[in-house]
Amino acid sequence: MPEYKKPLPSLNNPRTKPFWEAAKQHELMFQRCPECGYYRNPPAPRCPECLAVNDDWVQVSGRGKIWSFNVYHHLFSKTFEAEIPYNTALVELEEGPRLITNIVGVRNEDLRVEMPVEVYFDDVTDEVSLVKFKPMTQSA
Numbered sequence: 001m002p003e004y005k006k007p008l009p010s011l012n013n014p015r016t017k018p019f020w021e022a023a024k025q026h027e028l029m030f031q032r033c034p035e036c037g038y039y040r041n042p043p044a045p046r047c048p049e050c051l052a053v054n055d056d057w058v059q060v061s062g063r064g065k066i067w068s069f070n071v072y073h074h075l076f077s078k079t080f081e082a083e084i085p086y087n088t089a090l091v092e093l094e095e096g097p098r099l100i101t102n103i104v105g106v107r108n109e110d111l112r113v114e115m116p117v118e119v120y121f122d123d124v125t126d127e128v129s130l131v132k133f134k135p136m137t138q139s140a
């Protein structure tokens with residue numbers, strides 16, 4: 001595997017560790033409140049909806065749609081130089097939670113709000129799989 005030089009998530013944060021451990025197994029999991037069912041992303045010690053302090057981690061479908069996106073033409077970090085222009089997107093999962101990600105497998109000029117997407121796990125190091133999305137290949 002070639003050396004990956006872009007920023008990586010911390011795998012030592014106990015609050016986000018379940019998310020990254022699941023991603024490494026190519027499963028998309030979110031923290032969910034066992035009292036009211038609210039998905040907490042980013043993970044939080046207390047439910048913002050009902051203030052419960054307990055939590056569950058549950059696997060979601062990996063299917064969703066682009067809620068918003070942008071395309072970066074300006075270089076903010078030298079490590080992204082080869083990818084200019086690159087996109088970032090806010091994807092809303094079928095189950096409700098949203099996350100910031102990248103959309104792969106599509107030209108930036110073809111990105112659209114509401115585009116159906118599905119999760120894609122990018123194995124960037126031996127320890128880290130980044131959670132990205134690609135256009136949905138078949139309707140769910």
Ligand code: ZN
Pocket residue numbers: 033034035036037038047048049050051052
């Ligand atoms: Zn709750």
